[in-house]
Amino acid sequence: MSKKKYVLVGTGGRAEFFYGALVTAYSETSELAAFCDVNQTRMNFANHMLTDKYGYHKVPTYKAGNFDRMIEETRPDFVLVTTIDRTHHKYIIRAMELGCDVISEKPMTIDEEKCQQIFDAIQRTGKNLRVTFNYRYAPHNTKIREVIMDGVLGEILSVNFEWLLNTQHGADYFRRWHRDKRNSGGLLVHKSTHHFDLMNFWLASQPDTVFAMGDLRFYGKENAEKRGITEFYQRAYGSKAAENDPFALHLDRNEHLKSMYLDAEHEDGYQRDQSVFGDNISIEDTMNVMVKYKNKTVMNYSLNAYMPWEGFIIVFNGTEGRMEVRITEQSYVNSGGKKENEGALEGVNITIYPHFKEPYRVQFESSAGGHGGGDPVLLRDIFDKKQEDRFGRAASHKDGAMSIMTGIAANRSMRTGQPVKVDDIWKM
Numbered sequence: 318m319s320k321k322k323y324v325l326v327g328t329g330g331r332a333e334f335f336y337g338a339l340v341t342a343y344s345e346t347s348e349l350a351a352f353c354d355v356n357q358t359r360m361n362f363a364n365h366m367l368t369d370k371y372g373y374h375k376v377p378t379y380k381a382g383n384f385d386r387m388i389e390e391t392r393p394d395f396v397l398v399t400t401i402d403r404t405h406h407k408y409i410i411r412a413m414e415l416g417c418d419v420i421s422e423k424p425m426t427i428d429e430e431k432c433q434q435i436f437d438a439i440q441r442t443g444k445n446l447r448v449t450f451n452y453r454y455a456p457h458n459t460k461i462r463e464v465i466m467d468g469v470l471g472e473i474l475s476v477n478f479e480w481l482l483n484t485q486h487g488a489d490y491f492r493r494w495h496r497d498k499r500n501s502g503g504l505l506v507h508k509s510t511h512h513f514d515l516m517n518f519w520l521a522s523q524p525d526t527v528f529a530m531g532d533l534r535f536y537g538k539e540n541a542e543k544r545g546i547t548e549f550y551q552r553a554y555g556s557k558a559a560e561n562d563p564f565a566l567h568l569d570r571n572e573h574l575k576s577m578y579l580d581a582e583h584e585d586g587y588q589r590d591q592s593v594f595g596d597n598i599s600i601e602d603t604m605n606v607m608v609k610y611k612n613k614t615v616m617n618y619s620l621n622a623y624m625p626w627e628g629f630i631i632v633f634n635g636t637e638g639r640m641e642v643r644i645t646e647q648s649y650v651n652s653g654g655k656k657e658n659e660g661a662l663e664g665v666n667i668t669i670y671p672h673f674k675e676p677y678r679v680q681f682e683s684s685a686g687g688h689g690g691g692d693p694v695l696l697r698d699i700f701d702k703k704q705e706d707r708f709g710r711a712a713s714h715k716d717g718a719m720s721i722m723t724g725i726a727a728n729r730s731m732r733t734g735q736p737v738k739v740d741d742i743w744k745m
Contacts, residue, residue, distance in 0.1 A: 320346055321700075324393040326353040326384065326408050327400030328363040329577070330651040331422050334692070335397050335699075336363070340373040343700035349373070350391040354400075355381045358581035365576070384408065388415040395420055401494050402501045406431040413444040420447045420699055424510040425717030427502030429725055429743040432718050439714060447699065448717035452511045453518050453710040454694040457644060457665050460681040461631075462519050462708050469669060470635030473520060476616040480512055480629045485648040487622035488564050490600070491536045491593040498599040505529070505604055506724035509620055512629075513608075514712065514720035519633075522612040523719050528736040529727035531604035535623040541594035553590040554579065566590045566650065606727045628664075638671040640679075715745060 325336055339347050349367075352360045360378040367373040379387040388396075396412035398405055398421040406426040409419050425448050426432050439446060452458055465473060482490075482504075490508070494500045501507040517523055534540060538549060550556040559565040568579040568590050578589035602622040609615050628645040645664035667679035698704060698711055712720075726737040 320348040321395065322348050322350050322391065322393045323395045323397055324351040324353065324387060324391055325349070325397040325399065326381075327398060327404075327422075328352050328354045328356075328359045329399065329401075331399040332363060332397075333366060335399065335420075335696075336367070337371060338696045339700060340367060340371050342696070344373075347700050349376055350393055351377045351379060351387050353379045353381060353384055353387050356581050356584045356587075358584055359577055362576045362581070384411060385415065388412065388417065393417055398422060402427050402507055403499060406435050409435055409446060410438040413438045413442040413446075416442075416444070418445040418447075420449065421717070422449055423514075423717070424502065424506050424721045424724075425714065426721065427506050427725075429722070432721065432725075432743055435714065436718070446714040446717070448712045448714065448720075449695060449699065450511065450514045450518075450710075450712040450716065450720070451692050451695040452515055453708075453712065454692070454698070456681050456683050457642075457662075457667065458515060458518075459708055459710065460667065460679060461633075461640070461642060464640060464667075464669070464679065465519055465633065466521075466708070469637065469671075470633055470640055471637030473612075473614050473633050473635045475634045476516070476614060477632045478512065478516070478616055478618045478629070479631070480509070480618075480620045481624035481627055482508070482620070482622040483624050483627040483648055484564065485650060486627055487602070487624065488536070488593050489566070489650050490622060491598055491602070492566055492591050493589055494587070496591070496598045496600055501600065502721070502724060503600040503728060504620060504622060505531070505601070505606065505727045506721055509604075509606075509618075509724050509727075510720045512618070512620075513723035514716060516608070516610075516616060516723075517716065517719050518710070520610055520612060520614055522610040522614065524608050524723045524726065524739050525611045526609040526736055526738055527606060527723055527726035527730055529604065529606040529730040531601035531606075531727075531731050533598060533601055534603040536593045536602050537598045538594055538596050546594065549594060550592050551595055552588050552592060554588075559592070562592075564593045601731070604727070606723070606730075608723055638669060638674075640667065640669050642667050718743070718745065 339349050352363050354360045364375040396417045396419050398408045405421055412419050548558045550558040553559040553565040553567055568574045604620045606618040627648055631642045633640045643666045647661040647663055668676055670676040722739050726739050730737045
């Protein structure tokens with residue numbers, strides 16, 4: 318049996334998650350053929366990781382302008398897209414036009430126009446797109462889906478969903494390219510796509526109407542000035558003011574971050590360690606969203622990016638009772654530590670309160686690995702044979718679209734102050 322051939326575009330923080338698994342656990346059936354990026358130094362570091370960490374061989378590298386040539390010369394079956402969010406659609410569409418199937422990191426894209434362009438390309442080329450929603454595969458999230466599917470709570474009438482990003486992980490979005498909403502769509506698209514996808518997955522429904530409010534209230538220079546801070550800096554590297562700032566990221570003290578970003582910035586000027594209390598931050602850190610789903614369930618959702626702990630609290634209210642979930646996750650900085658620690662669990666409590674019966678804790682079989690044990694299962698689903706799955710965890714381009722539409726509608730609602738019908742923005 319011939320190996321499936323992959324190329325990867327975008328060798329930043331998310332790339333190793335895919336190529337590391339590809340060249341180890343799935344090397345008997347898969348082959349990594351090339352890297353593509355705007356930055357040659359970063360591709361060289363990815364090749365260094367392949368040889369020194371994974372015992373693989375170096376692969377050819379192509380600058381972004383030579384994407385077409387890479388496809389022509391390597392003839393891959395799949396293109397893995399892990400670039401910044403605003404360019405996902407560009408590589409997804411071109412890869413399909415050149416005859417490849419695509420696996421894209423979330424979010425699939427950041428606005429409705431780019432989403433439509435992707436759907437048009439799928440229709441035109443007949444190629445396949447998978448979106449990597451690893452949270453679906455975490456055992457506790459799958460268990461929530463099972464409880465709801467099996468009717469334990471009856472019909473779900475309302476949901477309260479609070480996601481907390483802490484002052485390590487949450488702050489990290491305000492140091493790097495995500496802080497510019499034109500790059501990421503803001504946290505309601507970039508980060509909450511996970512959470513809105515989980516809601517679609519859990520409820521087996523889609524968003525109908527969205528109303529949102531949000532603002533930059535904690536990070537940014539203006540907010541810091543209001544709290545009495547008087548000393549500022551543009552970036553941590555080379556700054557005396559950053560020495561005692563608990564929010565500063567010191568690239569030169571972490572070999573991985575230094576090699577991937579500090580040593581590479583002479584090529585494109587990208588600074589990974591910007592001050593979270595600087596200017597030019599256009600994303601929100603405090604967000605509240607109300608969503609009515611097509612099955613009539615109503616959700617209240619909040620995302621705050623400056624909390625003292627990381628994880629989520631969610632409550633489902635149904636006609637047969639109530640389920641309360643509290644998940645605590647380990648803190649993490651992208652590319653700054655072991656990738657298996659990303660989203661690893663510190664505490665899980667799922668309790669069901671049935672009508673007229675005693676409450677009870679829900680038991681489930683946990684598993685090792687990042688993102689609550691879901692990462693290894695997702696990778697198996699991507700790079701190995703697709704498993705039989707009664708829960709339908711494998712996410713298609715349709716799931717990718719429906720997850721971002723909640724965030725895209727929320728962004729529009731925040732701009733206009735009005736509720737937004739998702740079908741008025743974009744219809745499947």
